[in-house]
Amino acid sequence: MDEVAINAIFQPKASKQEAKADTTTRVAREIMDVEVAKREAKTERLRLARLEREYAEADKPSKPAAAKPRKAAVAKKTKR
Template identity: 60%
Template sequence: MKSMLEPGIFKPTPSRGEAKSDATTRLAREIMSGEANARIAKTERLRAARLAQEVAEPAVPPVAKKTRGKRAK
């Protein structure tokens, strides 16, 4: 015998407002997910370019700043 709480038997139908809200939420999440994926891809691309540049160019040691002597009071 089948249970009365079996999924798929009694599917609640959302109201028009709920359906529109769900569609808006889904679309907003898709947009945010796409933007996040684009940001991650850009970060990876820039990181790879920076590492390639660091390998191609030798590191220049920083120039020491001249220090001023102590002031006499």
């Protein structure tokens, strides 16, 4: 039998170090996947809230800005 067939049938055993590293990697990836899913859900929720707020604000008629009273201009003194 060739090497590929042998490895397909008889899986080589991982050493203790490799097994522990594989476990650590798997757990770390699971944690990161959960964090990514939470972040994406939060982003989607916030995006929808922003769009709803913008839609509600667009429906309101905007009031014209109130004119502010101007202060009298102070004449500058010139030095002689």
